[in-house]
Amino acid sequence: MGYQLHIADRSRIGSVDFDRLRFGEVFSDHMAEQLYADGAWGEGLIKPFGEISLTPAASIFHYGQGIFEGLKAFRYADGRINVFRPDLHYRRFVRSAERMHMPPLAEADWYASIEGVLKQDAAWVPKATYKSYYMRPFMIATEQVLGVRPARRYRYYMMGGPVGDYYSEGVRPVKLTTMPENARSMPGGTGSAKTLANYAIAMMPSQKAMALGYTQVLWLDATERRWVEEVGTSNIFFVIDGLLVTPPLGDTILAGVTRHSTLELARAWDMPVVERPISIDEVLEAGRSGALSEAFATGTAAVVSPIGHIHHAGRTLDLDHDRMGPVAARFHKAITDIHHGLAPDPGGWCHLI
Numbered sequence: 001m002g003y004q005l006h007i008a009d010r011s012r013i014g015s016v017d018f019d020r021l022r023f024g025e026v027f028s029d030h031m032a033e034q035l036y037a038d039g040a041w042g043e044g045l046i047k048p049f050g051e052i053s054l055t056p057a058a059s060i061f062h063y064g065q066g067i068f069e070g071l072k073a074f075r076y077a078d079g080r081i082n083v084f085r086p087d088l089h090y091r092r093f094v095r096s097a098e099r100m101h102m103p104p105l106a107e108a109d110w111y112a113s114i115e116g117v118l119k120q121d122a123a124w125v126p127k128a129t130y131k132s133y134y135m136r137p138f139m140i141a142t143e144q145v146l147g148v149r150p151a152r153r154y155r156y157y158m159m160g161g162p163v164g165d166y167y168s169e170g171v172r173p174v175k176l177t178t179m180p181e182n183a184r185s186m187p188g189g190t191g192s193a194k195t196l197a198n199y200a201i202a203m204m205p206s207q208k209a210m211a212l213g214y215t216q217v218l219w220l221d222a223t224e225r226r227w228v229e230e231v232g233t234s235n236i237f238f239v240i241d242g243l244l245v246t247p248p249l250g251d252t253i254l255a256g257v258t259r260h261s262t263l264e265l266a267r268a269w270d271m272p273v274v275e276r277p278i279s280i281d282e283v284l285e286a287g288r289s290g291a292l293s294e295a296f297a298t299g300t301a302a303v304v305s306p307i308g309h310i311h312h313a314g315r316t317l318d319l320d321h322d323r324m325g326p327v328a329a330r331f332h333k334a335i336t337d338i339h340h341g342l343a344p345d346p347g348g349w350c351h352l353i
């Protein structure tokens with residue numbers, strides 16, 4: 001089904017300072033909207049970005065039945081716009097919808113919403129390398145009902161805006177602490193879905209970590225509080241004796257597209273890599289013995305973030321560098337080069353508009 005078009009009367013782009021972009025504060029002129037009722041998705045609409053109106057009894061406000069995605073578009077030097085791996089983001093959106101008992105969006109509507117907004121707002125995709133246009137598709141339950149049951153009405157939106165270079169002020173390795181008294185995700189729960197509650201649940205522990213001087217929480221598993229799972233809202237990698245190690249996916253870890261790309265590149269480079277459970281004790285011990293040379297987090301926002309310090313239950317590990325380690329830097333450069341068309345597409349990673 002196609003997307004109808006309502007064009008904004010005037011653009012707001014003149015009021016935006018592209019040299020001082022903060023993450024997720026500026027949105028471009030248009031957004032996509034599509035409504036679900038009576039068992040089917042209606043016609044999509046590209047319309048001016050702005051406030052939306054919902055009944056206060058909409059189930060999203062009470063029970064949080066909602067999901068989202070986060071992906072980016074980049075500008076090639078020749079002016080073309082590249083959306084990075086929208087197929088993988090679509091598949092994850094559908095998996096999140098299934099877990100939250102929400103209706104899947106058709107793949108054609110996914111692409112129509114992304115392309116429809118980007119075609120109207122192409123001027124909003126920054127031209128500088130390492131800047132990008134961050135896209136936030138999301139779906140919410142909008143039926144007016146306070147009974148606790150899956151809603152019968154939903155809305156899908158796709159909005160986005162320009163974001164700056166994450167490392168414009170230099171690389172600052174993150175300082176992590178575990179929060180053994182809290183958990184983000186449990187077996188059988190929703191940790192592998194991009195659903196609202198997973199982020200609300202993490203706010204209090206991450207504020208506690210920040211008050212103690214840490215950048216983010218290093219999440220351990222909820223059952224034994226022993227196995228390393230994720231960093232804030234990123235996946236985690238270690239380099240131990242030259243081997244790239246990352247925890248295996250399951251229903252407690254979010255399957256990052258950047259994690260997936262990192263593993264695909266490592267395998268293409270014949271870098272030794274293993275997905276296996278890794279305990280916080282093993283990490284600290286490998287740090288103490290010198291076997292652990294690097295740790296880094298992966299996600300769409302920063303691509304690769306080096307980890308400089310880990311604290312757990314009174315024990316600490318310092319990875320004494322003020323820069324990205326060579327392995328993290330190699331992934332960061334390879335992925336950002338693919339984003340901006342400076343390196344060949346490894347195969348279906350780049351969706352050109």
Ligand SMILES: *Cc1c(COP(=O)(O)O)cnc(C)c1O
Binds near residue numbers: 070298
């Ligand atoms: C989105 C997210 C990630 C990273 O996924 P990418 O697709 O690489 O951006 C990792 N962990 C959590 C909890 C997330 O929400």
